[in-house]
């Protein structure tokens with residue numbers, strides 16, 4: 001799922017500084033699971049911002065709401081009235097939700113309250129890690145189910161690099177070397193011979209380099 | 223909840239086994255939780271609601287609830303009965319015996335109640351509250367039935383009975399004592415529109431064995447009644463043998479001891495493990511010196527010149543009673559022997575005296591010679607006449623008779639309003655399932671508090687009350703043992719996004735994923751609240767408290783803490799540990815007025831939001847007081863709390879409010895009494911930082 005992290009309060013304070021009535025709008029799906037923008041975080045942020053406002057002798061008004069998914073028109077329309085009443089909407093959704101709001105409410109100021117960080121998972125409660133870069137051309141079938149694009153700091157297709165030491169990455173020794181992981185997996189699967197073949201260059205146009213991507217399913221269109 | 227008719231609509235959700243086992247379905251969990259929180263008046267209110275005799279029951283209820291209590295699957299049952307007694311002892315009677323209970327407008331109809339035991343008193347209470355004109359007829363000079371003329375004083379002082387019957391007179395119930403009813407039809411002819419027969423089961427029985435009619439062969443009920451009526455019976459130097467092994471037999475034996483008997487022994491068919499008396503009654507009797515002879519049947523009262531010498535017994539392997547009432551057993555050959563005694567008291571059961579029933583059989587009896595009733599409505603075979611309590615069931619318990627009194631009152635009210643009495647009886651409540659083994663394995667063991675008792679050497683010579691009641695600290699510790707069964711977390715399925723947080727954080731392995739959302743099985747949840755505070759979707763609510771209540775309490779606490787220009791400090795103190803062993807009120811009183819505490823049952827319930835809210839409302843400092851790591855009632859509630867404190871400290875720094883304004887105290891039990899001292903460290907730091915710059919307009 002999409003993982004996100006709340007922005008520092010100082011940054012949020014600066015973003016909302018010009019506005020008086022602010023709707024803090026959470027999203028009930030990915031950012032809730034990543035403990036960044038669900039109903040609970042909306043409450044904590046609202047209280048923090050009320051404290052900040054009072055400390056500065058302001059009387060900003062913070063409203064709170066959370067919708068199931070900010071990336072769907074139907075769900076954001078459910079809070080249309082609250083959005084209309086606000087001078088600005090501080091969205092705690094990922095970048096998709098923020099943009100959905102901006103698109104649906106063209107006259108409304110929409111501000112991001114979180115940094116959308118990566119696609120990943122919780123390996124343990126409270127520890128979220130990146131697993132996928134949405135490159136548009138998945139090669140996990142060739143790499144033993146370990147993604148070198150998302151998990152190798154250099155995105156090497158034919159790793160490891162010379163900096164791989166004791167299974168750790170030279171860029172950040174806290175990180176496992178993705179190519180070591182790939183090697184270990186392939187060894188387990190008895191497929192080490194795959195490493196003998198050179199991985200051909202990747203079609204990066206399917207990644208961000210080809211501009212924003214779009215999927216159209218004609219069979220589903222109404 | 224103050225309307226009697228509420229009792230006909232018990233909630234459909236499964237109830238804790240204690241509540242189901244209580245014949246009056248007392249909200250045990252509710253009053254124990256109130257004691258645990260320190261709200262003793264609320265505890266009394268809850269205990270009083272379904273029971274017009276809570277003071278009596280707090281002392282002598284047979285407490286079938288404790289046998290069913292799920293704490294018993296972990297270590298030992300919660301001391302439910304002793305806690306009821308504590309609630310009554312804390313109650314301020316100047317607020318009335320039944321605070322909050324309403325009385326309906328007076329009605330014309332008169333109702334007669336025959337017998338003033340717990341069954342009759344309860345029906346009188348309910349019917350009077352419904353507005354009926356109620357007259358209670360009692361054969362003896364005092365009201366109370368077997369409580370007055372059976373239960374010995376050392377277990378139930380008579381002031382307790384007086385205290386509990388006086389409010390009935392205030393309700394307008396008329397008591398006609400020294401009046402044995404001999405003609406039920408005459409009552410109906412006299413204008414009583416309905417009659418409730420609650421005449422008890424007072425006729426003791428003897429076995430038909432040789433010499434059973436000698437003057438020194440007595441009967442249980444008669445003996446106890448004579449003592450209760452104040453007759454001075456001198457048993458000094460006597461050797462008393464009680465035949466029977468039930469609770470009544472124990473009362474007889476212990477009473478005989480107190481009347482000076484030189485030796486008292488008991489003998490019964492049952493073995494030491496199957497003896498029908500409650501184990502604690504047996505233990506107390508043995509402590510006082512009563513000797514037990516088990517596995518015996520009685521053949522003959524041995525006498526010489528009309529003087530009792532003993533009882534000829536034979537050893538048996540008793541297996542129970544056959545449907546015919548005969549004992550199922552084999553006698554062991556050549557085991558005949560005489561248990562010596564010069565006074566024998568039969569205590570082998572008793573039956574009702576039904577000689578007053580109409581001779582025409584219009585009020586039918588069962589083959590067991592009890593009054594025949596419809597078990598749902600308690601209607602007898604004569605229209606308008608109802609019956610309940612021991613007269614119907616044979617000797618039971620006070621609380622059974624109370625339940626029968628409620629049932630009869632509902633039926634009589636329906637009958638008088640032309641309704642079907644069966645239609646007004648509540649359905650039998652559903653019971654929570656047993657605790658699962660893995661959850662049991664995570665529950666902290668807590669020792670049951672011993673009831674303080676009069677010293678055995680002191681008590682066996684007097685009729686002074688044996689049980690002394692819990693101290694406040696004991697009661698609170700005892701209340702903390704309750705698992706608040708069935709009153710825990712609820713998942714709002716439409717909000718749950720199956721993030722698995724609750725599944726991962728629950729210390730008791732309770733939540734599950736079912737059909738795409740989390741589910742907290744109501745049977746298993748221990749109500750620690752950790753999942754509710756951690757759920758990022760706010761999909762979990764707790765039955766016994768809510769964020770709204772807490773936030774309101776926080777607002778009030780901050781307001782109160784603003785005192786005399788001192789820093790306003792708000793603390794969240796765990797009721798389980800922060801006052802360990804101390805009287806919470808004493809600890810609180812030791813705190814300066816600018817320090818206000820909010821009690822929580824486990825710091826695991828303290829949401830990060832509560833900490834922020836305190837600052838938002840203008841607190842200068844906030845603390846959380848829990849126990850040492852590893853000592854938490856809920857395994858890791860205090861660890862979660864400490865992490866939330868650390869998280870909010872980070873936010874306070876980001877807000878430039880200063881993290882030193884917030885502190886988590888892990889207190890050892892000996893620090894608790896000095897909470898004021900512990901908190902003073904926080905006050906010092908807060909003073910250094912100066913008043914909170916959060917000024918609410």
Ligand SMILES: Cc1cc2nc3c(=O)[nH]c(=O)nc-3n(C[C@H](O)[C@H](O)[C@H](O)COP(=O)(O)OP(=O)(O)OC[C@H]3O[C@@H](n4cnc5c(N)ncnc54)[C@H](O)[C@@H]3O)c2cc1C
Nearest residue numbers: 337339340341361367368403421422611612618619620623
């Ligand atoms: C020795 C002893 C100890 C007990 N200890 C306990 C205990 O610790 N805990 C517990 O829960 N239970 C105990 N019980 C059982 C409990 O006392 C009874 O189950 C309960 O009192 C039954 O209530 P009741 O209203 O049906 O009848 P009772 O309490 O027996 O009251 C019936 C009343 O009706 C009166 N009466 C009878 N006939 C007439 C008539 N014709 N006209 C007018 N009045 C009449 C009687 O005088 C009596 O006062 C004990 C019983 C005995 C005998």
Ligand code: SF4
Nearest residue numbers: 240291292704705707
């Ligand atoms: S633990 Fe508490 S709620 Fe559960 S059965 Fe025992 S007394 Fe009742």
Ligand code: SF4
Nearest residue numbers: 718719721722724757
């Ligand atoms: S923590 Fe909340 S959202 Fe997550 S699974 Fe449990 S109930 Fe659902």
Ligand code: SF4
Nearest residue numbers: 728747748750751753
């Ligand atoms: S309240 Fe506590 S015991 Fe109940 S499900 Fe939540 S975490 Fe588990």
